[in-house]
Amino acid sequence: MPVKKIPETTISRLFLYLRKVTELSKLSMKRVSSAELGESLNLGAAQVRKDLGYFGQFGVSGSGYVVTELKEKLSKILSKHKTFNVAIVGTGHLGSALLAYSGFEKQGLNLVAAFDTDVNKIGKQLQGVEIESVSDMKDIIKEKKILLGIIAVPAKGAQDVADILTNAGVKCILNFAPKHLNVPEEVKVRDVDLSRELEMLSYFLGNGKKVKL
Amino acid sequence: MPVKKIPETTISRLFLYLRKVTELSKLSMKRVSSAELGESLNLGAAQVRKDLGYFGQFGVSGSGYVVTELKEKLSKILSKHKTFNVAIVGTGHLGSALLAYSGFEKQGLNLVAAFDTDVNKIGKQLQGVEIESVSDMKDIIKEKKILLGIIAVPAKGAQDVADILTNAGVKCILNFAPKHLNVPEEVKVRDVDLSRELEMLSYFLGNGKKVKL
Protein backbone atom coordinates (compact mmCIF):
# COMPACT_ATOMS: atom_id res chain seq x y z
CA MET A 1 0.00 0.00 0.00
CA PRO A 2 1.37 3.41 -0.96
CA VAL A 3 0.70 5.02 2.37
CA LYS A 4 0.89 8.73 1.67
CA LYS A 5 0.03 10.56 4.80
CA ILE A 6 -3.51 11.80 4.59
CA PRO A 7 -4.35 15.14 6.22
CA GLU A 8 -6.97 14.96 8.88
CA THR A 9 -8.74 17.83 7.21
CA THR A 10 -9.13 15.62 4.17
CA ILE A 11 -10.71 12.83 6.17
CA SER A 12 -13.04 15.29 7.70
CA ARG A 13 -14.15 16.55 4.30
CA LEU A 14 -14.66 13.04 3.06
CA PHE A 15 -17.62 12.76 5.37
CA LEU A 16 -19.11 15.82 3.78
CA TYR A 17 -18.68 14.32 0.34
CA LEU A 18 -20.33 11.15 1.51
CA ARG A 19 -23.27 13.08 2.86
CA LYS A 20 -23.68 14.97 -0.34
CA VAL A 21 -23.31 11.95 -2.56
CA THR A 22 -25.84 10.08 -0.44
CA GLU A 23 -28.24 12.91 -0.98
CA LEU A 24 -27.59 12.87 -4.71
CA SER A 25 -28.09 9.15 -4.91
CA LYS A 26 -31.50 9.57 -3.31
CA LEU A 27 -32.30 12.03 -6.07
CA SER A 28 -31.27 9.33 -8.55
CA MET A 29 -28.50 11.46 -9.92
CA LYS A 30 -26.12 9.34 -11.94
CA ARG A 31 -22.94 11.34 -12.03
CA VAL A 32 -21.39 14.27 -10.28
CA SER A 33 -18.36 16.40 -11.01
CA SER A 34 -15.81 17.60 -8.51
CA ALA A 35 -17.08 21.12 -9.05
CA GLU A 36 -20.64 20.11 -8.21
CA LEU A 37 -19.51 18.21 -5.16
CA GLY A 38 -17.58 21.15 -3.83
CA GLU A 39 -20.10 23.80 -4.73
CA SER A 40 -22.53 23.78 -1.86
CA LEU A 41 -19.75 23.03 0.58
CA ASN A 42 -17.76 26.09 -0.42
CA LEU A 43 -14.87 23.97 -1.54
CA GLY A 44 -12.96 24.29 -4.76
CA ALA A 45 -13.08 21.55 -7.36
CA ALA A 46 -9.34 21.00 -7.08
CA GLN A 47 -9.68 20.47 -3.38
CA VAL A 48 -12.30 17.83 -3.89
CA ARG A 49 -10.25 16.00 -6.48
CA LYS A 50 -7.12 16.12 -4.40
CA ASP A 51 -8.97 14.76 -1.41
CA LEU A 52 -10.42 11.88 -3.36
CA GLY A 53 -7.12 11.36 -5.10
CA TYR A 54 -5.50 10.17 -1.89
CA PHE A 55 -7.49 7.00 -2.15
CA GLY A 56 -6.90 6.05 -5.74
CA GLN A 57 -8.62 7.18 -8.83
CA PHE A 58 -12.29 6.54 -9.15
CA GLY A 59 -13.37 9.37 -11.32
CA VAL A 60 -13.95 9.33 -15.04
CA SER A 61 -12.24 11.99 -17.10
CA GLY A 62 -14.76 14.03 -18.95
CA SER A 63 -17.82 12.93 -17.03
CA GLY A 64 -17.04 13.07 -13.34
CA TYR A 65 -17.76 10.51 -10.66
CA VAL A 66 -20.40 7.79 -10.73
CA VAL A 67 -22.57 8.61 -7.75
CA THR A 68 -23.31 5.11 -6.51
CA GLU A 69 -19.73 4.04 -6.94
CA LEU A 70 -18.33 7.05 -5.14
CA LYS A 71 -20.80 6.56 -2.34
CA GLU A 72 -19.75 2.99 -1.89
CA LYS A 73 -16.03 3.75 -1.99
CA LEU A 74 -16.35 6.57 0.52
CA SER A 75 -18.43 4.36 2.72
CA LYS A 76 -15.74 1.77 2.67
CA ILE A 77 -12.86 4.18 3.18
CA LEU A 78 -14.63 5.67 6.15
CA SER A 79 -15.34 2.36 7.83
CA LYS A 80 -19.03 2.95 7.86
CA HIS A 81 -19.64 -0.75 8.12
CA LYS A 82 -17.87 -1.46 11.39
CA THR A 83 -19.50 -0.99 14.78
CA PHE A 84 -18.07 -0.06 18.17
CA ASN A 85 -19.26 0.19 21.73
CA VAL A 86 -19.52 3.58 23.35
CA ALA A 87 -19.90 4.91 26.87
CA ILE A 88 -21.03 8.29 28.10
CA VAL A 89 -19.62 9.70 31.29
CA GLY A 90 -21.73 12.40 32.88
CA THR A 91 -25.50 12.44 32.65
CA GLY A 92 -26.27 16.09 33.19
CA HIS A 93 -28.13 18.16 30.65
CA LEU A 94 -25.62 17.56 27.93
CA GLY A 95 -25.05 13.89 28.69
CA SER A 96 -28.79 13.30 28.68
CA ALA A 97 -29.20 15.08 25.39
CA LEU A 98 -26.46 12.90 23.95
CA LEU A 99 -28.11 9.75 25.26
CA ALA A 100 -31.25 10.79 23.47
CA TYR A 101 -29.35 11.57 20.29
CA SER A 102 -30.30 9.16 17.59
CA GLY A 103 -27.20 9.58 15.50
CA PHE A 104 -25.04 6.98 17.18
CA GLU A 105 -26.44 3.94 15.50
CA LYS A 106 -26.12 5.60 12.15
CA GLN A 107 -22.41 5.89 12.76
CA GLY A 108 -22.19 2.29 13.84
CA LEU A 109 -21.87 3.23 17.45
CA ASN A 110 -23.65 1.31 20.18
CA LEU A 111 -24.24 3.33 23.28
CA VAL A 112 -23.92 0.57 25.86
CA ALA A 113 -23.12 2.35 29.10
CA ALA A 114 -23.60 5.59 30.99
CA PHE A 115 -21.79 6.68 34.12
CA ASP A 116 -22.25 9.29 36.79
CA THR A 117 -21.06 10.04 40.29
CA ASP A 118 -24.42 11.24 41.59
CA VAL A 119 -25.84 8.50 43.83
CA ASN A 120 -29.34 9.74 43.11
CA LYS A 121 -28.92 8.94 39.46
CA ILE A 122 -27.07 5.66 39.71
CA GLY A 123 -29.36 2.72 39.04
CA LYS A 124 -31.89 4.76 37.11
CA GLN A 125 -32.47 4.27 33.43
CA LEU A 126 -32.07 6.91 30.78
CA GLN A 127 -33.08 6.18 27.21
CA GLY A 128 -32.93 2.48 28.00
CA VAL A 129 -29.42 2.65 29.40
CA GLU A 130 -28.75 2.10 33.08
CA ILE A 131 -26.67 4.73 34.81
CA GLU A 132 -23.77 3.15 36.63
CA SER A 133 -21.23 4.40 39.11
CA VAL A 134 -18.02 5.94 37.89
CA SER A 135 -16.23 3.81 40.45
CA ASP A 136 -17.23 0.70 38.51
CA MET A 137 -16.32 2.28 35.22
CA LYS A 138 -12.98 0.67 34.62
CA ASP A 139 -14.29 -2.87 34.97
CA ILE A 140 -17.41 -2.28 32.95
CA ILE A 141 -15.49 -0.67 30.12
CA LYS A 142 -13.18 -3.63 29.90
CA GLU A 143 -15.98 -6.10 30.20
CA LYS A 144 -18.12 -4.50 27.52
CA LYS A 145 -15.14 -3.83 25.30
CA ILE A 146 -15.90 -0.15 25.02
CA LEU A 147 -13.50 1.65 22.71
CA LEU A 148 -14.98 5.13 22.62
CA GLY A 149 -15.70 7.29 25.64
CA ILE A 150 -17.67 10.49 25.69
CA ILE A 151 -16.81 12.93 28.43
CA ALA A 152 -19.69 15.19 29.44
CA VAL A 153 -18.64 16.14 32.94
CA PRO A 154 -17.48 19.52 34.28
CA ALA A 155 -13.95 20.60 33.47
CA LYS A 156 -12.81 19.86 36.98
CA GLY A 157 -13.36 16.12 36.74
CA ALA A 158 -12.52 15.66 33.09
CA GLN A 159 -8.88 14.68 33.37
CA ASP A 160 -9.64 12.06 36.02
CA VAL A 161 -12.32 10.56 33.85
CA ALA A 162 -9.95 10.56 30.88
CA ASP A 163 -7.35 8.74 32.94
CA ILE A 164 -9.78 6.02 33.94
CA LEU A 165 -11.03 5.66 30.39
CA THR A 166 -7.62 5.35 28.80
CA ASN A 167 -6.52 3.06 31.56
CA ALA A 168 -9.42 0.78 30.83
CA GLY A 169 -8.46 0.57 27.17
CA VAL A 170 -10.57 3.21 25.49
CA LYS A 171 -9.01 4.26 22.18
CA CYS A 172 -10.91 7.43 21.38
CA ILE A 173 -12.46 10.17 23.44
CA LEU A 174 -15.00 12.77 22.52
CA ASN A 175 -14.47 15.50 25.06
CA PHE A 176 -17.13 18.08 25.82
CA ALA A 177 -15.37 19.49 28.85
CA PRO A 178 -13.67 22.84 28.31
CA LYS A 179 -10.31 21.47 29.32
CA HIS A 180 -7.36 20.11 27.41
CA LEU A 181 -6.90 16.43 28.17
CA ASN A 182 -3.55 14.79 28.49
CA VAL A 183 -3.72 11.24 27.26
CA PRO A 184 -1.33 8.57 25.96
CA GLU A 185 -0.19 9.19 22.43
CA GLU A 186 -2.13 6.34 20.90
CA VAL A 187 -5.44 7.66 22.17
CA LYS A 188 -7.32 9.97 19.88
CA VAL A 189 -9.17 12.88 21.43
CA ARG A 190 -11.59 15.20 19.75
CA ASP A 191 -12.73 18.26 21.58
CA VAL A 192 -16.14 19.80 21.30
CA ASP A 193 -15.58 22.93 23.25
CA LEU A 194 -18.86 24.76 23.33
CA SER A 195 -17.49 27.41 25.56
CA ARG A 196 -14.72 28.17 23.13
CA GLU A 197 -17.05 28.27 20.16
CA LEU A 198 -19.15 30.83 21.94
CA GLU A 199 -16.09 32.80 22.89
CA MET A 200 -14.88 32.77 19.30
CA LEU A 201 -18.19 34.06 18.04
CA SER A 202 -18.31 36.62 20.75
CA TYR A 203 -14.88 37.71 19.64
CA PHE A 204 -16.00 38.13 16.06
CA LEU A 205 -19.02 40.09 17.16
CA GLY A 206 -16.85 42.36 19.19
CA ASN A 207 -14.02 42.83 16.77
CA GLY A 208 -15.38 42.37 13.32
CA LYS A 209 -11.90 41.24 12.33
CA LYS A 210 -9.93 44.27 13.36
CA VAL A 211 -7.92 44.26 16.49
CA LYS A 212 -7.33 47.13 18.83
CA LEU A 213 -5.45 47.07 22.05
CA MET B 1 -2.77 50.11 13.27
CA PRO B 2 -0.38 47.52 11.89
CA VAL B 3 -3.06 45.08 10.89
CA LYS B 4 -1.19 41.89 10.24
CA LYS B 5 -3.69 39.20 9.48
CA ILE B 6 -4.17 37.02 12.49
CA PRO B 7 -4.83 33.33 11.92
CA GLU B 8 -8.09 32.06 13.33
CA THR B 9 -6.18 29.24 14.94
CA THR B 10 -4.27 31.83 16.90
CA ILE B 11 -7.44 33.45 18.17
CA SER B 12 -8.72 30.09 19.18
CA ARG B 13 -5.58 29.36 21.16
CA LEU B 14 -5.76 32.73 22.85
CA PHE B 15 -8.80 31.53 24.71
CA LEU B 16 -6.84 28.59 25.98
CA TYR B 17 -4.10 30.87 27.21
CA LEU B 18 -6.66 33.01 28.94
CA ARG B 19 -8.14 30.01 30.67
CA LYS B 20 -4.78 28.87 31.83
CA VAL B 21 -3.67 32.26 32.98
CA THR B 22 -6.93 32.72 34.87
CA GLU B 23 -6.25 29.47 36.62
CA LEU B 24 -2.72 30.57 37.45
CA SER B 25 -3.88 33.88 38.77
CA LYS B 26 -6.21 32.06 41.15
CA LEU B 27 -3.18 30.17 42.37
CA SER B 28 -1.53 33.55 42.98
CA MET B 29 1.23 32.79 40.56
CA LYS B 30 3.07 35.96 39.63
CA ARG B 31 4.73 35.10 36.34
CA VAL B 32 4.58 32.50 33.68
CA SER B 33 6.85 31.64 30.78
CA SER B 34 5.74 30.78 27.28
CA ALA B 35 6.99 27.26 27.87
CA GLU B 36 4.84 26.86 30.97
CA LEU B 37 1.83 28.29 29.21
CA GLY B 38 2.15 25.88 26.35
CA GLU B 39 3.09 22.86 28.38
CA SER B 40 -0.23 21.44 29.47
CA LEU B 41 -1.83 22.45 26.21
CA ASN B 42 0.64 20.49 24.13
CA LEU B 43 1.83 23.61 22.41
CA GLY B 44 5.41 24.66 21.86
CA ALA B 45 6.82 27.72 23.54
CA ALA B 46 7.50 29.35 20.18
CA GLN B 47 3.90 28.91 19.20
CA VAL B 48 2.73 30.64 22.32
CA ARG B 49 5.09 33.53 21.85
CA LYS B 50 4.20 33.95 18.23
CA ASP B 51 0.51 33.94 19.03
CA LEU B 52 0.91 36.57 21.69
CA GLY B 53 3.30 38.48 19.49
CA TYR B 54 0.52 39.37 17.07
CA PHE B 55 -0.89 41.74 19.65
CA GLY B 56 2.21 43.60 20.66
CA GLN B 57 4.82 42.70 23.14
CA PHE B 58 3.76 42.22 26.69
CA GLY B 59 6.33 39.77 27.90
CA VAL B 60 9.47 40.50 29.81
CA SER B 61 12.69 39.05 28.49
CA GLY B 62 14.27 36.84 31.04
CA SER B 63 11.29 36.46 33.28
CA GLY B 64 8.25 35.71 31.17
CA TYR B 65 4.78 37.20 31.35
CA VAL B 66 3.20 38.87 34.33
CA VAL B 67 0.14 36.76 35.00
CA THR B 68 -2.33 39.47 35.94
CA GLU B 69 -1.21 41.69 33.11
CA LEU B 70 -1.42 38.93 30.53
CA LYS B 71 -4.83 37.97 31.79
CA GLU B 72 -6.08 41.49 31.43
CA LYS B 73 -4.63 41.98 27.97
CA LEU B 74 -6.05 38.72 26.70
CA SER B 75 -9.39 39.60 28.20
CA LYS B 76 -9.36 42.85 26.37
CA ILE B 77 -8.18 41.41 23.08
CA LEU B 78 -10.88 38.80 23.23
CA SER B 79 -13.68 41.26 23.95
CA LYS B 80 -14.59 39.58 27.15
CA HIS B 81 -16.17 42.73 28.42
CA LYS B 82 -18.81 43.22 25.77
CA THR B 83 -22.19 41.52 25.86
CA PHE B 84 -24.52 40.37 23.11
CA ASN B 85 -27.99 38.98 22.81
CA VAL B 86 -28.46 35.41 21.68
CA ALA B 87 -31.32 33.29 20.40
CA ILE B 88 -31.67 29.53 20.22
CA VAL B 89 -33.69 27.99 17.45
CA GLY B 90 -34.89 24.49 18.15
CA THR B 91 -35.80 23.31 21.62
CA GLY B 92 -35.36 19.57 21.31
CA HIS B 93 -32.97 17.62 23.49
CA LEU B 94 -29.96 19.59 22.37
CA GLY B 95 -31.65 22.97 22.39
CA SER B 96 -32.95 22.34 25.89
CA ALA B 97 -29.53 21.29 27.09
CA LEU B 98 -28.12 24.49 25.65
CA LEU B 99 -30.77 26.58 27.32
CA ALA B 100 -29.76 25.01 30.60
CA TYR B 101 -26.11 25.61 29.91
CA SER B 102 -24.69 28.11 32.32
CA GLY B 103 -21.76 29.16 30.20
CA PHE B 104 -23.47 31.87 28.21
CA GLU B 105 -23.33 34.61 30.77
CA LYS B 106 -19.69 33.91 31.38
CA GLN B 107 -19.06 34.70 27.72
CA GLY B 108 -21.09 37.85 27.96
CA LEU B 109 -23.96 36.31 26.08
CA ASN B 110 -27.56 36.89 27.09
CA LEU B 111 -29.88 34.18 25.99
CA VAL B 112 -32.97 36.24 25.36
CA ALA B 113 -35.09 34.14 23.03
CA ALA B 114 -35.92 30.59 22.03
CA PHE B 115 -37.85 29.47 18.98
CA ASP B 116 -39.55 26.32 17.83
CA THR B 117 -42.12 25.24 15.27
CA ASP B 118 -43.89 22.79 17.54
CA VAL B 119 -47.21 24.38 18.56
CA ASN B 120 -47.24 22.29 21.72
CA LYS B 121 -44.06 23.96 22.90
CA ILE B 122 -44.77 27.51 21.86
CA GLY B 123 -45.78 29.64 24.82
CA LYS B 124 -44.17 27.37 27.35
CA GLN B 125 -41.18 28.45 29.39
CA LEU B 126 -37.82 26.73 29.44
CA GLN B 127 -35.15 27.89 31.85
CA GLY B 128 -37.00 31.14 32.25
CA VAL B 129 -37.16 31.80 28.52
CA GLU B 130 -40.43 31.71 26.66
CA ILE B 131 -40.54 29.57 23.54
CA GLU B 132 -41.82 31.55 20.60
CA SER B 133 -42.89 30.65 17.11
CA VAL B 134 -40.35 30.52 14.34
CA SER B 135 -42.79 32.49 12.25
CA ASP B 136 -42.33 35.47 14.55
CA MET B 137 -38.62 35.01 14.62
CA LYS B 138 -37.58 37.70 12.20
CA ASP B 139 -39.40 40.47 14.03
CA ILE B 140 -38.33 39.38 17.46
CA ILE B 141 -34.71 39.14 16.44
CA LYS B 142 -34.75 42.64 15.10
CA GLU B 143 -36.64 43.96 18.04
CA LYS B 144 -34.35 42.40 20.62
CA LYS B 145 -31.25 43.21 18.63
CA ILE B 146 -30.06 39.65 18.62
CA LEU B 147 -26.69 39.24 16.93
CA LEU B 148 -25.95 35.59 17.52
CA GLY B 149 -28.21 32.70 16.57
CA ILE B 150 -27.80 29.11 17.62
CA ILE B 151 -29.26 26.53 15.29
CA ALA B 152 -30.31 23.33 16.99
CA VAL B 153 -32.84 22.01 14.51
CA PRO B 154 -32.63 18.95 12.23
CA ALA B 155 -30.48 19.26 9.12
CA LYS B 156 -33.55 19.56 6.94
CA GLY B 157 -34.69 22.87 8.32
CA ALA B 158 -31.30 24.36 9.07
CA GLN B 159 -30.80 26.36 5.90
CA ASP B 160 -34.24 27.95 6.17
CA VAL B 161 -33.55 28.97 9.72
CA ALA B 162 -30.18 30.36 8.70
CA ASP B 163 -31.84 32.41 5.99
CA ILE B 164 -34.30 33.93 8.40
CA LEU B 165 -31.61 34.64 10.93
CA THR B 166 -29.25 36.36 8.53
CA ASN B 167 -32.12 38.23 7.02
CA ALA B 168 -33.06 39.57 10.40
CA GLY B 169 -29.56 40.86 10.96
CA VAL B 170 -27.83 38.13 12.90
CA LYS B 171 -24.05 38.41 12.51
CA CYS B 172 -22.90 35.03 13.82
CA ILE B 173 -24.33 31.56 13.84
CA LEU B 174 -23.42 28.57 15.90
CA ASN B 175 -24.71 25.65 13.88
CA PHE B 176 -25.37 22.26 15.42
CA ALA B 177 -27.13 20.84 12.38
CA PRO B 178 -25.05 18.42 10.32
CA LYS B 179 -25.41 20.55 7.23
CA HIS B 180 -23.25 23.14 5.58
CA LEU B 181 -24.96 26.51 5.69
CA ASN B 182 -24.76 29.03 2.90
CA VAL B 183 -24.82 32.52 4.30
CA PRO B 184 -23.78 36.01 3.24
CA GLU B 185 -20.07 36.57 3.39
CA GLU B 186 -20.17 38.93 6.34
CA VAL B 187 -21.90 36.37 8.55
CA LYS B 188 -19.65 34.15 10.60
CA VAL B 189 -20.69 30.55 11.04
CA ARG B 190 -19.15 28.00 13.33
CA ASP B 191 -20.19 24.41 13.00
CA VAL B 192 -20.44 21.98 15.84
CA ASP B 193 -21.04 18.83 13.92
CA LEU B 194 -21.52 16.09 16.44
CA SER B 195 -22.28 13.59 13.78
CA ARG B 196 -19.03 14.30 12.03
CA GLU B 197 -17.03 14.13 15.23
CA LEU B 198 -18.43 10.71 15.89
CA GLU B 199 -17.76 9.65 12.34
CA MET B 200 -14.18 10.84 12.59
CA LEU B 201 -13.61 8.88 15.76
CA SER B 202 -15.28 5.87 14.29
CA TYR B 203 -12.91 6.20 11.36
CA PHE B 204 -9.89 6.26 13.63
CA LEU B 205 -11.14 3.25 15.51
CA GLY B 206 -11.59 1.36 12.30
CA ASN B 207 -8.45 2.38 10.53
CA GLY B 208 -5.88 3.16 13.14
CA LYS B 209 -4.36 5.55 10.62
CA LYS B 210 -3.73 3.14 7.77
CA VAL B 211 -5.98 3.08 4.79
CA LYS B 212 -7.02 0.13 2.75
CA LEU B 213 -9.39 0.05 -0.14
Next chain:
DNA sequence: ATATTGTTGTGATTTTTTTCACAGATTTCG
Protein backbone atom coordinates in the same frame (compact mmCIF):
# COMPACT_ATOMS: atom_id res chain seq x y z
C1' DA C 1 -14.20 10.97 -38.18
C1' DT C 2 -12.89 14.97 -36.26
C1' DA C 3 -13.41 18.87 -33.53
C1' DT C 4 -15.18 20.71 -29.33
C1' DT C 5 -16.25 20.60 -24.72
C1' DG C 6 -16.02 18.92 -20.13
C1' DT C 7 -13.58 16.72 -16.49
C1' DT C 8 -10.11 14.01 -14.03
C1' DG C 9 -5.46 13.28 -11.75
C1' DT C 10 -1.47 15.31 -10.40
C1' DG C 11 2.96 17.94 -10.50
C1' DA C 12 4.16 22.67 -9.52
C1' DT C 13 3.17 26.78 -7.08
C1' DT C 14 1.40 29.55 -3.61
C1' DT C 15 -0.33 30.36 0.79
C1' DT C 16 -0.71 29.43 5.53
C1' DT C 17 0.91 27.72 9.79
C1' DT C 18 4.35 25.89 12.67
C1' DT C 19 8.90 25.38 14.22
C1' DC C 20 13.63 26.79 14.62
C1' DA C 21 17.23 29.58 16.19
C1' DC C 22 19.35 33.41 17.90
C1' DA C 23 20.15 38.45 19.23
C1' DG C 24 19.09 41.12 22.95
C1' DA C 25 17.04 41.91 27.51
C1' DT C 26 16.51 40.51 32.52
C1' DT C 27 17.37 38.17 36.48
C1' DT C 28 20.15 35.35 39.54
C1' DC C 29 24.15 33.92 41.69
C1' DG C 30 28.91 33.84 43.18
Next chain:
DNA sequence: CGAAATCTGTGAAAAAAATCACAACAATAT
Protein backbone atom coordinates in the same frame (compact mmCIF):
# COMPACT_ATOMS: atom_id res chain seq x y z
C1' DC D 1 30.15 43.46 39.48
C1' DG D 2 30.53 39.99 36.09
C1' DA D 3 29.28 35.56 34.56
C1' DA D 4 25.71 32.27 33.88
C1' DA D 5 21.07 31.19 33.26
C1' DT D 6 16.47 32.41 31.60
C1' DC D 7 13.32 34.35 28.51
C1' DT D 8 11.18 37.14 24.93
C1' DG D 9 10.40 38.75 20.14
C1' DT D 10 11.03 37.81 15.60
C1' DG D 11 13.22 36.86 11.06
C1' DA D 12 14.23 32.71 8.63
C1' DA D 13 13.32 27.92 7.58
C1' DA D 14 10.39 24.10 7.34
C1' DA D 15 6.14 21.81 7.04
C1' DA D 16 1.44 21.45 5.85
C1' DA D 17 -2.42 22.58 3.17
C1' DA D 18 -4.80 24.77 -0.55
C1' DT D 19 -4.83 26.28 -5.21
C1' DC D 20 -3.37 26.46 -9.91
C1' DA D 21 -2.71 24.72 -14.30
C1' DC D 22 -2.37 21.48 -17.72
C1' DA D 23 -1.78 16.93 -20.10
C1' DA D 24 -4.64 13.07 -20.89
C1' DC D 25 -8.88 11.18 -21.64
C1' DA D 26 -14.06 10.75 -22.37
C1' DA D 27 -18.37 12.30 -24.14
C1' DT D 28 -20.84 14.93 -27.43
C1' DA D 29 -21.66 17.53 -31.43
C1' DT D 30 -20.78 18.45 -36.35
